[in-house]
Amino acid sequence: MRSLAAALALTLLAATASAYDKKALEEHIRESYQLPSEVSLAFGEAKGSDVPGFDAIPLTLTFNGRSQNETLFLSKNDRHYILGGFKDLKVLPSQERIKKMDLRTAPMRGKADAPVSVVQYTDFQCPFCERGYTIMRDKILKEFEGKVKWYYKALPLGFHDWAEPAAVAVECVKTQGVDKFWTMHDELFDKQGDITAADFDAKAAEFAKKAGADAKAFDECYKGKKTLEAVRRDADEAAGMGISGTPAFVVNGQLVSGADEKQIRRIVEDQLKKVKRGGEKP
Template structure:
């Protein structure tokens, strides 16, 4: 393209110089006619070059406009908690869903620094319910099997006890060969039933179903939390807020208090 533009410029300058020379030098009629022929040839060449440039412009691909930034994930949807472990007063409707990974260090930080206050001031006080959804990370070696272990414990009514024990024993203690033994699993009513459940991967599909559900809602990191109101009959939760990361207690407190106030107002109508 640049070469053809240069050619157009050269031809144009040549025409200008030839025309100027014809006027200033006072050539004979024969010389003038010869010059006219040269100028006509140059004009034809100029026209041909212009056509080539126009054709190249027409072939040039149109640059696509930059793609718009993806919209943030919606917090206005219904979450199915029919299979999720839930604790708290059955009369409470405001619910906090913990999307977590038993091997995730940030989830462990939330468990140690923030969760105890939430459980004490909101769950145990009968103000809210708490649910858990699995999202074990692929980079965490023991996370998926630990998630299975918690569901196997849930078969014996011990999910939350297992939840607390696993988070209290992050690291090598989560290795599958240690899970059925002593330590974090002491206290299960039936160790043989638990071991059979874990060895057979009975609940692997349930863990994957949890993962698919939250990934469809744009969850890419743990811990992530959803807050909303739960229908106690269907166990479907209308989500209204999302908190990402191991935020301090004050962040949860503000959102929970606002939702509780809104729920109290709607019941009073």
């Protein structure tokens, strides 16, 4: 009897937590944030959170095939909400970013055991990203050789007409080897000014061949958009950290927006000083 009563109590609690007016909440969010009808909102189940008096509700916003995941906190009396989440003063933003990034399959340049990681979210059509690429390749990696490793992440912006195809193409080449990936990566930035949306397919095939990729395998991958999901995972990851513009650099968890060489250098030097002080975690 006790176990039955406990089960009923748990069921009642779960029902109470998830019983909120989704329609009213959506209408309020749309008006507050001026969201057009083209943006769809999908609410998850309300669950208890670490914030006293509030439930956490997963919210997915989708527009033009792109999704962004957020957490909405709704008061227990269903009257007040916070979109974007609370900040925990006991957890540094840099630590949160590091936890959110998945670098297991991200292409990397530099020594694997380098103490400083620079993760660049980039767009091949973005002029400032080309500047960021030059800063990393020609300056940071050379000046801090063996101490910095550089990761690539895709973040093609929606208003760039060949940025996403470029990200798909370079991911296809990556399936044939990381060295081939970096060769094509560099070529795309080096020839950025010569590329148009109209001739991108031909350029992609040309650059892939120059990188040493098998033409048939690349063609099947690229035309079939087999790596589009991987590209969009990177973009969703960036959105989850509040990154919406390019280039964005995450240096040992610290965010640098834009091709800001001085800021990147300052953080790298600061992180290396922590290592030098005797094994302190950067």
